[in-house]
Amino acid sequence: xxxxxxxxxxxxxxxxxxxxxxxxxxxxxxxxxxxxxxxxxxxxxxxxxxxxxxxxxxxxxxxxxxxxxxxxxxxxxxxxxxxxxxxxxxxxxxxxxxxxxxxxxxxxxxxxxxxxxxxxxxxxxxxxxxxxxxxxxxxxxxxxxxxxxxxxxxxxxxxxxxxxxxxxxxxxxxxxxxxxxxxxxxxxxxxxxxxxxxxxxxxxxxxxxxxxxxxxxxxxxxxxxxxxxxxxxxxxxxxxxxxxxxxxxxxxxxxxxxxxxxxxxxxxxxxxxxxxxxxxxxxxxxxxxxxxxxxxxxxxxxxxxxxxxxxxxxxxxxxxxxxxxxxxxxxxxxxxxxxxxxxxxxxxxxxxxxxxxxx
Numbered sequence: 001x002x003x004x005x006x007x008x009x010x011x012x013x014x015x016x017x018x019x020x021x022x023x024x025x026x027x028x029x030x031x032x033x034x035x036x037x038x039x040x041x042x043x044x045x046x047x048x049x050x051x052x053x054x055x056x057x058x059x060x061x062x063x064x065x066x067x068x069x070x071x072x073x074x075x076x077x078x079x080x081x082x083x084x085x086x087x088x089x090x091x092x093x094x095x096x097x098x099x100x101x102x103x104x105x106x107x108x109x110x111x112x113x114x115x116x117x118x119x120x121x122x123x124x125x126x127x128x129x130x131x132x133x134x135x136x137x138x139x140x141x142x143x144x145x146x147x148x149x150x151x152x153x154x155x156x157x158x159x160x161x162x163x164x165x166x167x168x169x170x171x172x173x174x175x176x177x178x179x180x181x182x183x184x185x186x187x188x189x190x191x192x193x194x195x196x197x198x199x200x201x202x203x204x205x206x207x208x209x210x211x212x213x214x215x216x217x218x219x220x221x222x223x224x225x226x227x228x229x230x231x232x233x234x235x236x237x238x239x240x241x242x243x244x245x246x247x248x249x250x251x252x253x254x255x256x257x258x259x260x261x262x263x264x265x266x267x268x269x270x271x272x273x274x275x276x277x278x279x280x281x282x283x284x285x286x287x288x289x290x291x292x293x294x295x296x297x298x299x300x301x302x303x304x305x306x307x308x309x310x311x312x313x314x315x316x317x318x319x320x321x322x323x324x325x326x327x328x329x330x331x332x333x334x335x336x337x338x339x340x341x342x343x344x345x346x347x348x349x350x351x352x353x354x355x356x357x358x359x
Contacts, residue, residue, distance in 0.1 A: 011059065012027035012028070012030040012031050012035070012056060012057060013027045013057060013059065014059075015027070015030055016030065028053070028057070031053060031056055031057070034101065035056070035101075036101065036105065037052065037053065037056065038164055038165075039105055039106075039160075039163065039164045039237055040052065040237065042163055042170050042171065043170065043171050043174075043234055043235060043236075043237055043240060044234055045234060048234065076214060076215065076238050077104075077106055077125060078104055078120075078125045079124070079125060080120050080121055080122060080123060080124060080125055081099050081104060081120075081121045081123045081124075081125050081133075082103050082104055082108070082109075082118040082119065082120050082121065083097075083100065083103055083118060083121060083133060083139075084100070084103060084111035084113070084114055084116060084118055085116070085119060086111065086114040087103075087111060087113065087114065088133065096132075097133045098132075098133055099133050102160070102161050102164055103118055104125065105160050105161075105164060106160075106237070106238045107160060107213050107238045107241065108156065108157045108160050108161075109142065109157060109212060110153060110154050110157035111157075112157055112158055112161040117141070117142065117144070118142075119139040119140065119141050119142075120139065120140050120141075120142060121133075121137045121138065121139050122138040122139070123137060142212070145206075145208050145209070145212075146206075146208075149206055149208055149209050152205070152209060152245065153209065153212065155245050156213075156238075156242070156245065158250075159241045159244065159251055160237075160238075160241060162250075162251050162252055163241065163251055166252075170240075170251060170254075173254045174227070174228075174240075175295070176254070177224075177227075177228045177243065177247075178228060180247040181197070181228070184247065192225060192228070192229065194225055197221065197225065198218065198221050198222075198225075201217065201220075201224075201246055202217045202218070202221070204246050205242065205246075213238070215238070215242075220239055220242060223235060223236075223239055224239055224242075227239075273299050273301075273304050273345065273346055294308060294309050295307075295308065298320075299320070301322065302319075302320050302322040302323040302326060303321055303322045304317055304318065304319055304320050304323050305317070305318040305320065306318075317351075319355055323345070324355075326345065327341060327345070327352070327355070327356070330344065338352060338353075
């Protein structure tokens with residue numbers, strides 16, 4: 001049976017039983033507060049989130065590794081526990097020092113609270129034996145990289161900490177990755193310029209950083225491209241964080257930048273609304289298929305929802321409530337003609353008449 005490392009320990013029910021006298025947490029609460037569950041499940045489907053939680057509660061450690069992210073759970077974790085010297089001092093004064101979850105998440109090399117480099121202990125991160133953090137634990141200080149490289153490592157720690165603590169469903173922003181590539185010039189028509197994207201991604205993350213993170217750049221960006229092209233959400237959280245940083249964004253700001261230029265050519269743009277100088281979207285589920293772009297998106301102003309198949313240049317529209325209000329205002333308050341309304345709202349006469357009849 002596979003050994004699962006301490007990040008997804010399947011011992012919550014045993015802890016609940018042993019600590020029952022002290023009115024401690026329930027098993028489910030232990031998983032939420034003292035395991036990596038909140039990290040790994042951010043990009044899992046609803047069914048797999050429940051499967052992961054149930055496997056941990058049912059103490060089936062071998063199945064955890066087999067079912068969730070396959071080898072990636074083990075590959076990108078640490079070999080040894082890490083800790084922050086300043087946290088250790090503070091914990092020693094206020095109580096008992098302990099291993100912090102956020103110090104040992106994949107890719108983390110900085111303490112987000114104190115903004116300082118973590119030190120590496122000699123305690124193996126293998127799930128077989130848990131050694132308490134104390135002054136007896138030997139430690140080593142990792143060498144500093146260049147200022148640019150350390151800045152990226154700090155960003156990874158910051159974004160990982162936010163991802164772990166947020167209650168928001170981050171996976172809903174994955175369809176917007178297409179627009180990030182469009183804004184950065186990596187879309188040619190409806191096809192990702194993989195050669196250019198891979199080259200820039202590989203240059204952005206140095207070999208030193210990849211060695212620290214234990215990643216292969218080519219593999220990471222290939223998996224990211226596969227995820228974007230197919231709209232698959234289930235990719236290791238570390239890969240998502242690396243892509244978001246590469247795009248110059250932060251997880252906590254994704255909802256604020258949810259109005260993004262759509263990667264549509266001029267033949268499709270003229271069929272959509274004219275609420276902005278450019279065309280903006282939200283609630284997107286756009287994905288690539290057969291070298292075309294398919295899916296749906298919604299205008300954040302008028303509420304119009306569009307379904308698109310790029311290869312046959314067809315768009316079907318579901319008009320929003322704001323659109324209906326615009327039509328009535330133009331018709332009865334501004335007293336515009338049907339043709340003037342059609343021009344202003346970028347809609348043909350037949351569609352407008354049908355909309356008014358059904359309303």
